[in-house]
Amino acid sequence: MKTGTPSSSIEDYVKVIYSFTEWQDKPITSSQLAQRLGVANSSVSEMVRKLKDQGLVDHQPYSAITLTPEGMRLALAMVRRHRLIESYLVTELGYSWDEVHDEAELLEHAVSDTFIERMAQKLGDPARDPHGDPIPAADGTVALPHAHRMVELDKGHSGRITRISDENPELLRYLAAEEIDLDASVEVVGRKPFGGALVVKIGSGDSSREYDLADEVASALWVASESTHEGCTLAD
Known part of the structure; x- marks a missing residue:
């Protein structure tokens, strides 16, 4: 012990x-x-x-x-x-x-x-x-959102960015420069041919923009399809 x-x-x-x-x-x-x-x-x-x-x-x-x-x-x-x-x-x-x-x-x-x-x-x-x-x-309770890596999502999937991996500071600086942040709405448009970049629309209305994201970037972004959260006590 x-x-x-x-x-x-x-x-x-x-x-x-x-x-x-x-x-x-x-x-x-x-x-x-x-x-x-x-x-x-x-x-x-x-x-x-x-x-x-x-x-x-x-x-x-x-x-x-x-x-x-x-x-x-x-x-x-x-x-x-x-x-x-x-x-x-x-x-x-x-x-x-x-x-x-x-x-x-x-x-x-x-x-x-x-x-x-x-x-x-x-x-x-x-x-x-x-x-x-x-x-x-x-008390050890953790509220994990229902989210998936953006790179794993199919064309037409939409939601909001709920988590951004902090493993790579340089990638975080890139996302900040591109104004890609938490809670932004996102829709997967498709993928460029021959294993190319993932094309996504980020933002809503007139402020939305399309981005071509490399898999390294799309793997660092997690998208939630709903606003509810699931709490689970992990410290019992």
Whole structure:
């Protein structure tokens, strides 16, 4: 069982394991975890053994890594911290959405629980961060929208952009320059011939524009067909 306060490395590991599976069902492997954290496979193997010993993950040799209920609680707490800090940096300090991830990575380990909850209160307990990722509530409830990657949508599909991946700051800057943002309405027009770009119409009425989006861009955009959200408690 885990005792004491977890190290920042442990907090980072469980957060990445959770984030990998938040928008899709496949669990993360050791090699994928190493790639996301930018560390050697041997370092991941050693840390995963430590996480297992502390009751935070389930893992068998050559198999994927999954969080235990205790690991899930810690991961959701860290995700809540990270996304609230990102929201505060954008809303209160004027950061752009491509700048906040690295700052939040540093700050999330340094501030107290009291600070985080006062920050949440100051922001009005937001449901999502600047990129559309849901912010877990203090009780572990996460409201995930019914959304799909834009690249997977068929011609004629319409909805609104509900999430934009923050993995690539350069891509976020590109989207900002093109005025592609959260909650924009979108309709898939079709695809250019021979595996070409995805053609989409973004915006409504006279302000709508057509874009030719490469798959890398369309894969970073998530579209919801409806305005309802589904809440699920993940920290039981």
